[in-house]
Each structure stands twice: as C-alpha cells, then as structure tokens.
Amino acid sequence: MIEVKHLHKTFRIPAPHLSRWERIKAAVTGDGAEKTAVRDISFTVGPGEFVGYIGPNGAGKSTTIKMLTGILHPTSGEVRIDGMSPHKDRRRVVSRLGVVFGQRSQLWWDLPVRDSFDILCAMYRIDRQRQQRTLAELDGLLGLGEFADTPVRKLSLGQRMRADLAAALLHEPDILFLDEPTIGLDVIAKRNIRGLLSKVNRELGKTVLLTTHDMDDIEQLCDRVMVINHGSLAYDGTIGELRERIGLPTILRVSFEAAVSLDNATEPELGFTVAEANGCELTVHFNRQELPALEVLRRLERYGTAQDVHMEEPDFEEIIHKVY
C-alpha cells in the first residue's frame, strides 16, 4: 500500500552566474530561487493496483518517485509504504520495492545475466534455496533461460528489459516502480513486454506504478491513471472517466450511394455536428454518452443510403494533451 499525503518538494536553484565557491555557499545558506517540483500531492495506491503516473516533461514524476523510494526527502507532506517512511525506514522500505528504468539497466554490462542475478541475490542476502525458487518462478514467467549465460551488453533491448524486470523482482517486492519500460522497443517487443508486465501484476500480485510517455502503455495496462502537471495532480481516476470528462467527440465517417446534399437541420435537432461533407462522404462528430452510434446512423438516413461506415473513438493521446 502506498500512501501519499500533501507531498511537496521545493528545490533551491543557485543563480547561474555564481562562482563555484558562491554556489557551495548558496547551498549551505539556502540562498537562491525556489523551484516547486511537486505541489501538495495526495493519493493512495492499494495492493494489486496497476496505476499510470503520467505528465509532460518536467511535471514532477521523477521527483515524486524519488520521494516514494526514499532517495529524496519531501519539503513537507508524508509518504508511507506499507505503513513505513521511506526516509526513516529506508532499508525495510527498499525490501518492499522493485524499480525498473527503461533507460538504464541495473545489471552488470559485461557479466552474463546469471552472474548479475547472483550478485543482486548476495546484496539482498537471499539464500541459495530461495534464489533458486524465485528464479525458477521468474524464468517460467519471463523466459530467462534463453539468455541467462549471455553478457548483458549482447542482449536485445527486449531481452534486457526482461532481465531487468527479473532483477527488480528477485527479492520478491510487493511494489514495482516502472519508469519507461517500453522505451526504444519495436512494436512486437512492446507487445511482449506489456503482456509480461500485465502477468507480473495479475499472476504475481504486484502493485505497479508506471511512469511513461507512451500512452498505449497506459491504455493497455492501467486500471487507473494519475496525471501530474506543473507539480500538481491534475487527474486521478479511470481512463473511461477521463474520456467522459474531457468529452472529445466520437467521429463517424459515412459513405453514401449518391452525393449528399445537406438540409437546414440544426445540431440540436440532429444530435450530432457535420464536420465535413465531401461528395458522397459525410463526417459527423457526436457524443456517445448522449447518443448511441446506431441512432446517429438512423438519423443520417435523411441524407441517403449508407454504403460504408467507419467509426473512430477519440485518441487517448489527444485526451491527455487536453489535460496537459
């Protein structure tokens, strides 16, 4: 369980023209401009949830994660991981957390994957028996066998991500922080990793907090999404609720047998707006919460017989841009 109450983080930035000595002095005296990276954020993530934590560059995502993992100390507010403070109970909290960074590996570049796992198990003081049991389980889930003896630098990006995921799960944490886990992967590898992340959540029961700029990751994996912007929480809820709240229209493109001639019917009468009329083709926008697509089609019969129909839901990326 992750509990965050009124979390706030302000950095002091020394003036850029200062000499090195003046910068050190400014760091000690606390002089300089203030930059608020995280502003009064509160949320709770329950056991087994898969939550997306998204926002534009510089929004405050990494600063939040660093406070959750105890790397940074909040200026004010509180973080509790399974009831413990990441700052005061660092060692115990770390044993409950696994972290995966898509941009950098926690494995040893020149060592075979298996050796990296041995070192990590020694660091976590995991005995041989438990290591073998956990690795067998992770191998079944992530398919580690095919590259266990390969040096990390020779792995494909998809294999490296699987190895990093295993490394983050070796000490059997309850909570997993994922930072851009599909960055740089091709379409197939992305699908594969998303499938595995979903299994880690559902089959191993891990609570997952995912940070990413890939909206497909969010749409395909998360039950819930939190949007942070300029340090504040702009949205916390399901993707469906977000779609409804932003209210972007559904788009319907209809091809008619003959050229369409529009009448004087107004939008309140029709229940949809005509966005484009081009020969036999008509594009209309409507709100699916207010009017079912079949009813829109029925009302479109006034313009002729439909031959072909194409419907598009608003793109999730567009919805998120609206929130940003």
Ligand SMILES: Nc1ncnc2c1ncn2[C@@H]1O[C@H](COP(=O)(O)OP(=O)(O)OP(=O)(O)O)[C@@H](O)[C@H]1O
């Ligand atoms: N150590 C620091 N000192 C001063 N300012 C910082 C520090 N770390 C972060 N910031 C500032 O705090 C703000 C939030 O940064 P943060 O790295 O948390 O954003 P982010 O949402 O993770 O961005 P990105 O998607 O680019 O990784 C930014 O304006 C950043 O410049």
